[in-house]
Amino acid sequence: MANTAARLDRVLRAAGLAIIGVSIGDETNRATWKVFPVTLQTAAQPHIYAFNPDDPAHEEAELDAAVKAAVDSERLISAVVWTIIDTYSAPATVTKYQAARTKIINVFKARPWLP
Numbered sequence: 724m725a726n727t728a729a730r731l732d733r734v735l736r737a738a739g740l741a742i743i744g745v746s747i748g749d750e751t752n753r754a755t756w757k758v759f760p761v762t763l764q765t766a767a768q769p770h771i772y773a774f775n776p777d778d779p780a781h782e783e784a785e786l787d788a789a790v791k792a793a794v795d796s797e798r799l800i801s802a803v804v805w806t807i808i809d810t811y812s813a814p815a816t817v818t819k820y821q822a823a824r825t826k827i828i829n830v831f832k833a834r835p836w837l838p
Contacts, residue, residue, distance in 0.1 A: 730781045731756070731774055738770050783832070790828045 732745045740763050748755025753774075758767040794800050804823055809815035 727776045730776055731771065733781075733784060734774060735767055735770055740767055740770075742767065786832050787828055790831050791824065794824050794827055 727750065728745050728747050731747070732742065735742050735745065735758065740758070742763055743759045746757045746759070748757065753771050756771050758764055758771075794804060804827070805815050805820060808819045808823055812819060
């Protein structure tokens with residue numbers, strides 16, 4: 724259920740709803756799924772009813788977020804990426820870093836090194 728809530732939260736935010744969070748009551752009864760603040764419930768409800776927790780796009784988004792967190796938050800990884808960019812495509816810039824991060828995400832998902 725926690726995964727369902729996280730996925731729903733991400734979908735609602737992507738739809739432009741400024742929610743603080745979600746609560747899944749009875750997982751089989753979407754009328755019990757709530758958003759906070761409650762003033763956004765009416766706007767969120769169509770998205771809740773249309774939500775598919777098993778959509779493969781959720782796993783893709785979770786992989787993207789995991790790689791972004793690792794590349795951006797792990798100082799060693801960030802430093803290595805920045806240094807490689809600066810060495811082979813100087814000067815390093817935030818735009819180049821973000822482009823490299825996107826390539827890293829795509830390679831991470833594709834795993835071309837596997838047979």
